Amino acid sequence: MSHPTETRWEDDGKLHAEQQFSPVKAKQGRTGKRILTVLIAALVLAFIVWIPVEIWGEKRSDEVAPQQPAATMAPTAPAQQ
Secondary structure, three states: OOOOOOEEEEOOOOOEEEOOOOOOHHHHHOOOOHHHHHHHHHHHHHHHHHHHHHHHHHHHHHHOOOOOOOOOOOOOOOOOO
């Protein structure tokens, strides 16, 4: 379906012709390198914060509740009837 092109006045005071783009070209975006950079930077910053907090939390949990060595249970003889 072809629409007739129109001319229109823009803010610069000149008459401009309307450009026609194919539907596929009109829907295409840029490669997204900026957003990829932002996402990778956010992931790196999250790990930079997460690793020290994980280490601190592990030390803190040992201070609050130290782990007791597991008690070895001697095997008991089965009950005689």
